[in-house]
Amino acid sequence: MTDYENILVERKGRVGIITLNRPKALNALNAALMREVVVAAQEFDADHGIGAIVITGSDRAFAAGADIKEMATLSYQEVYLDGLFSGWKAFTELRTPVIAAVAGYALGGGCEVAMMCDILIAADTAKFGQPEINLGVIPGMGGTQRLIRAIGKAKAMDLILTGRTMGAEEAERAGLVARVVPAADLLDTALEVATTIAAKSLPVAYAAKESVQVAFESTLSEGLRFERSTFQSLFALADQKEGMAAFTEKRDPHFING
Numbered sequence: 001m002t003d004y005e006n007i008l009v010e011r012k013g014r015v016g017i018i019t020l021n022r023p024k025a026l027n028a029l030n031a032a033l034m035r036e037v038v039v040a041a042q043e044f045d046a047d048h049g050i051g052a053i054v055i056t057g058s059d060r061a062f063a064a065g066a067d068i069k070e071m072a073t074l075s076y077q078e079v080y081l082d083g084l085f086s087g088w089k090a091f092t093e094l095r096t097p098v099i100a101a102v103a104g105y106a107l108g109g110g111c112e113v114a115m116m117c118d119i120l121i122a123a124d125t126a127k128f129g130q131p132e133i134n135l136g137v138i139p140g141m142g143g144t145q146r147l148i149r150a151i152g153k154a155k156a157m158d159l160i161l162t163g164r165t166m167g168a169e170e171a172e173r174a175g176l177v178a179r180v181v182p183a184a185d186l187l188d189t190a191l192e193v194a195t196t197i198a199a200k201s202l203p204v205a206y207a208a209k210e211s212v213q214v215a216f217e218s219t220l221s222e223g224l225r226f227e228r229s230t231f232q233s234l235f236a237l238a239d240q241k242e243g244m245a246a247f248t249e250k251r252d253p254h255f256i257n258g
Ligand code: CO8
Pocket: 024, 025, 026, 028, 029, 064, 065, 066, 067, 068, 069, 070, 085, 088, 105, 107, 108, 109, 110, 112, 113, 131, 132, 135, 138, 139, 140, 141
């Protein structure tokens, strides 16, 4: 496996785990960390022995945002030519389901990276927010787009314009977070969810994720058409025959990659 300086990478069974690891900077997302996350995630994505990815941080912070110290003196020329932070797009293009396990701060880019994931599980200590307005900028990696789709205009505007933080309970009520658990149970819960997903048929999990993602980017009729043709195409898979035979025979299914 590749050597990393800003993240820890391990695998447990069919689950790949990426831990953001810049504790002194509350896991602030600098360019090097971004590159490492993308490489590690793409390696897992290419590995058919991996059926789900968990990304997490520390007890104190999932990530306290993009690295302000790294960004502070950049010129427009540099930011524009380098496409600052556009590298995160590759993280949103993974086919493997990704679970964010968030404790502590998930602010700015930290909240945005968590929202790039498919399932967001929060510790009761989690704090979400888009405080960019306090720094004289706006969210730059999907905060103004994904947050509104996740929690609606009223709360998204509240968070983005005031820069306030939102606790785990409010985030769950608002629909940003799938589950809130005691901080001590966060990683175990995320691994349990990931292990459950990783035991499904891998191509079917890919298809399910892709179909849900289409809902964010298309009209209802286009989305329904995509869903129906994807659903029908799954009858070409041995895993469909196996899944339905297993149900009929009252036994567990054995999927090819599951
Ligand atoms: N960037 C760089 N360093 C940071 C960051 C950050 N975002 N957040 C914390 N740190 C550093 C602090 O500077 C400090 O370092 P040092 O000890 O060397 O001074 C260390 O982490 C610990 O932080 P604090 O002492 O401030 O810890 P506190 O517990 O007092 O406060 C807070 C914690 C409230 C999280 C506070 O650190 C804070 O407000 N951080 C900044 C939060 C923020 O504004 N985030 C948004 C950043 S802008 C952004 O994300 C733009 C997104 C654009 C696209 C991103 C794509 C991924």
